[in-house]
Amino acid sequence: MCGIIACVGADDAVDTVLTGLNNLEYRGYDSAGIAVQNGRGLAIRKRAGEISDLSGSFVESLPQATVGIGHTRWSTHGPPTDDNAHPHTSRSGDVAVVHNGVIANYAALREELEGLGYEFTSETDTEVIPHLVDRYLEDGLDGDAAFRRTVERLEGSYAIAMLIEGENTIRAARQGSPLVVGLHDDAYYLASDVPAFLEFTDRVIYLEDGDVVAVDPTSLSITDLDGEPVERDVDTVDWSPEETGKGGYDHYMLKEIESQPEALSNTIRGRIDPDEPAITLEEFPPGSFEGITDVHFVACGTSYHAALYGARLLDEAGLRVRTSRASEYTGSVPDPEHTLVVAVTQSGETADTLGALRAAKATDARTLALTNVVGSTAAREADDALYIRAGPEIGVAATKTFSSQVVTLVLLAERVRQDVEPATERDDLGALLRALSQLPDQLEEVIRTSRAEALSRAYEGRESYFFIGHRLLHPVALEGALKFKEITYEHAEGFASGELKHGPLALVTPGTPVFAMFDGVHDEKTRTNATEARARGAEIVAITASEQRVEECADEVLVIPDTHPDLSGLLSNAQLQLVSYYTARLLDRPIDKPRNLAKSVTVE
Structure with a gap:
């Protein structure tokens, strides 16, 4: 779930990589780092924390460069620390690597490398990659051959981007983790997701498993692991850069x-x-x-x-x-x-x-x-x-x-x-x-017209929150509970309406909010179970197109327009999304970056 960004030929690689990292922060925000190449060596900055922690004086000392790689991390191997942040380097300091995925055989590779005298400074699986490359460089292989030999030995899933000191070339490979190339008239980009570089270009190549890339300021090559050229289509993305910005919203x-x-x-x-x-x-x-x-x-x-x-x-x-x-x-x-x-x-x-x-x-x-x-x-x-x-x-x-x-x-x-x-x-x-x-x-x-913000204030601080619905409203109840727990960190559960009395009702105490959805046609099970929960002290929030339908079982109502019963769940879902959002805002949660979660789960 980590995010990779790389650029070649950009006027200011530091600024470009930082922009890409900010655009990718939804993929991970435990730690972040950047490495640039200016022809006189590799310069690396990395630290635990959010990408904003990389800004200011921390990166001001980086040299002007036209080649760079960056990474924002969602921790899998090892906690979020400065040492575990990417990029990772070889013992010589000549190789820098960023990686998304899981190297399944890293323990065996690490043991082998330690036997050869390599010392590890992190707990990550990624660190075996630069050490392997370094080993093959010391054996006399050139950068391309050392990278290919390393990739051949990796098992698991990965998207990798690598810099070698003294070379203005980024080498990359993918297997089971996403990696996409962006093409501009005078620059190339590599990233885990298109939004990373969308403000620079909308022309992309989606890499496939087994692809190996070498890109410098004037050329791009894509081959298989044997070095045979492969053809990949160039697509145009129809998303606009404005769609990936906040546009004045807080979240x-x-x-x-x-x-x-x-x-x-x-x-x-x-x-x-x-x-x-x-x-x-x-x-x-x-x-x-x-x-x-x-x-x-x-x-x-x-x-x-x-x-x-x-x-x-x-x-x-x-x-x-x-x-x-x-x-x-x-x-x-x-x-x-x-x-x-x-x-x-x-x-x-x-x-x-x-x-x-x-x-x-x-x-x-x-x-x-x-x-x-x-x-x-x-x-x-x-x-x-x-x-x-x-x-x-x-x-x-x-x-x-x-x-x-x-x-x-x-x-x-x-x-x-x-x-x-x-x-x-x-x-x-x-x-x-x-x-x-x-x-x-x-x-x-x-x-x-939603009253969700006021309702969130009224029900702030309760021990648990329940969501119930019948038929097509059952998956909406599950989704409503998931959204609530994801961003508020409060206990929430969703159930089919008829299941409440088959066990979960034991968790209902006086004051427990129960969000009950009604579609106007298949409502009897929901009404019956809401009434029973209310008799145990629950406070019922009905989501319905008609307040008259629920006046005997509801304490509060969130109104939705009347629609086809097969679609009412989508209107109810919007109300539940707003309830979750405003509750999380009251609790001052990091709404766009909930703890331990990332947008795209690209590792098993």
């Missing part, structure tokens, strides 16, 4: 909550026609899913909750559906010829989800990546890709991407059920699509 999370109407407009644009009524997915014309009888969803975290939403829709259409947490997916596909495996992943780089996707592909099941990032590993490795079009999301707590995932899954579910026999066809497709077309405006209304 990315609030900006991204409030940008959901625009994100959903992009998600549905050109894909629905309420008058026809029809759904048009360019990638999947009618008949694309003929013969499919089983659908497996694999995902993690917020994406898993979105997958539960889509799975419920297909289950109600009569398909055989299974939803698995990607880390628990066994790859058991009894009928691969008729099975569709859908990997739901915002970044397209989530390690557990990629592992599940590869397990499914090994069975010859058909695979589909539902993701936000064009060119991501999931999009390239799956048989097909469907994009949610949410735009870049920087806040660690996913908000607009969850909404866009759910809406995209609604569209996918309708396409599948129309293609598959004997799935039950929807008799209210026109009503659903009209509601979808109104959803961006309704989300805008929720955001503009």
Whole structure:
């Protein structure tokens, strides 16, 4: 989950690398560091803490340079300390390396290197890399050969960028961790994510596993581990630099909550026609899913909750559906010829989800990546890709991407059920699509009129917070609880409405807030369990389109516009996101950078 940035040919490598690190801080913020090359040696600064700790006098003494690498860390091997911060160097000080991923055989490599007299100053797995390179340089290999020989010996996942003293060349490689090249007229960039260099260029090359890169101020080469040239397409990213900035907001999370109407407009644009009524997915014309009888969803975290939403829709259409947490997916596909495996992943780089996707592909099941990032590993490795079009999301707590995932899954579910026999066809497709077309405006209304801030003040300091919902509102309850615990650090749990009395009710004490969601159609279980919790002293916050429906069981109400019951969860979700945000702000939590978490979990 660490972030890498590198540049070659930039007028001021120090400033460029620091800019890239700030843009990548959502990938990790335990420690940070920078190394630059100015033709007279390597200069390195690194320390534990946030990237802002690198600014000012700490980097002012760095020399003017046109080549540099940087790193922001999310700790896996060793705690966040100055010694464990990247870049890591060889004993000679001639090699500097930054790394994202996990070197699975580092213990054996470390033992071997210590036997040769190499001393280690950190607890990280990364430090074996510069020592190995140094060893092969001492054996007489040149920089390219020493780097390749080192990469050949590494097991696990990695994205690596390396500098050698006296050379204006950055060497890089990827295996299982993302790495992308940015191309400009007079400079090249390497990064874990496009936002790192988006303000400098929008022309990119997405590297693939096994790619080895050598780039200097005048040239770029991409080869395989054997040194054979490989061709990679140059793509143009349609995100703007403004989308990756805060735009005057205190936190990315609030900006991204409030940008959901625009994100959903992009998600549905050109894909629905309420008058026809029809759904048009360019990638999947009618008949694309003929013969499919089983659908497996694999995902993690917020994406898993979105997958539960889509799975419920297909289950109600009569398909055989299974939803698995990607880390628990066994790859058991009894009928691969008729099975569709859908990997739901915002970044397209989530390690557990990629592992599940590869397990499914090994069975010859058909695979589909539902993701936000064009060119991501999931999009390239799956048989097909469907994009949610949410735009870049920087806040660690996913908000607009969850909404866009759910809406995209609604569209996918309708396409599948129309293609598959004997799935039950929807008799209210026109009503659903009209509601979808109104959803961006309704989300805008929720955001503009929400009482979430006042409610957060009223319920501050409670021991626990519970979230309940029935049918499609169950995954929203799970997501609401996840958002709350992620950024407030308070205890929160989500449950299916009918499950509250089967155990969790024992945790309800007088004053416990219970957020209960109602869609206006499937409300009886929620009303019954909310009433029972209230009888035990809980304070019920109802999220509903009609206060009259809940006046007998609710202490407080968060109102949402009336919509199709299959979509009301998205409006309720926005209210819960705002409750989480304002509660975390009251508690003075680091909302965009919650402790121990990173945006994209690229290591297992």
